[in-house]
Amino acid sequence: MQTPFAAPLIFTGKEWLTDHTIVVNDSFVESLLPRHRVPSNLEPEVFPDCMIIPGFIDLQVYGADKRLLGAFPDVETLETMSREFIHQGTVLFLPTLATNDPIIFKKGIAAIRSFWEKKGKGVFGIHLEGPWINSSKKGAHAEEWIHAPTLQEVKELLHYGSGVITMITL
Numbered sequence: 786m787q788t789p790f791a792a793p794l795i796f797t798g799k800e801w802l803t804d805h806t807i808v809v810n811d812s813f814v815e816s817l818l819p820r821h822r823v824p825s826n827l828e829p830e831v832f833p834d835c836m837i838i839p840g841f842i843d844l845q846v847y848g849a850d851k852r853l854l855g856a857f858p859d860v861e862t863l864e865t866m867s868r869e870f871i872h873q874g875t876v877l878f879l880p881t882l883a884t885n886d887p888i889i890f891k892k893g894i895a896a897i898r899s900f901w902e903k904k905g906k907g908v909f910g911i912h913l914e915g916p917w918i919n920s921s922k923k924g925a926h927a928e929e930w931i932h933a934p935t936l937q938e939v940k941e942l943l944h945y946g947s948g949v950i951t952m953i954t955l
Contacts, residue, residue, distance in 0.1 A: 786810065789829035791820060794836040807837060840876030844952065845912055847881050854880050858892035863900040867907040877909050879951055884915030884926040887942075894946045910951025913942075917955050 791806040797817070806823045808816045823829060848854050849869035852862040863880060870878055882893045890913060897911055915926055917934040943950065 787815065787827055789823055789827045790832070790837060791829040792832040792835045792837045796836065796838040798839050838874070841874050843870070843875050843878040845881045846870070846878050847883070854893055854896075855882050855885055855889060858882070858889055859896050860899045860903065860905070863896055863905060863908055867905060870907060876907060878907055879910055879912040880908060881912040881914060884918060884923075884930045886930060887916075890942065891945060894949045897949050911946070911949050912952040912954070913946075913950060914954040917953075 849866040
């Protein structure tokens with residue numbers, strides 16, 4: 786279903802447009818048209834005192850408002866992250882767990898599933914950093930958890946995190 790939206794200013798990421806309308810179809814931007822070219826059968830929802838800008842996507846965020854996902858791998862942390870990020874214009878984010886105890890990874894994955902079950906918005910998976918990284922380039926990662934992967938470990942983690950794990954840093 787096509788839904789048009791209009792505002793005095795629309796930012797495309799490169800330029801500001803006036804007197805334009807965004808037409809959304811099934812949650813995707815279908816077109817960006819001058820208002821006079823919007824089909825007459827579509828009545829735009831107008832936001833007269835607003836501007837429309839693209840939302841940000843962040844692929845590596847550890848937490849927000851004093852709640853790190855690695856320390857608090859729970860729904861409350863994800864809710865806090867979602868609430869804080871939307872105020873900054875980030876509409877999608879990938880919560881990240883740095884190299885850690887495998888139990889923390891599983892708790893983080895379970896928290897995301899619970900968050901989604903509660904219809905939480907903004908989280909599109911989890912980003913696991915390690916534990917399969919080069920210890921000589923570990924940076925702030927805890928060396929005690931860094932190791933080479935075994936086939937069984939990888940299969941178990943991917944099975945447990947199926948549908949949730951979106952990115953793994955190796």
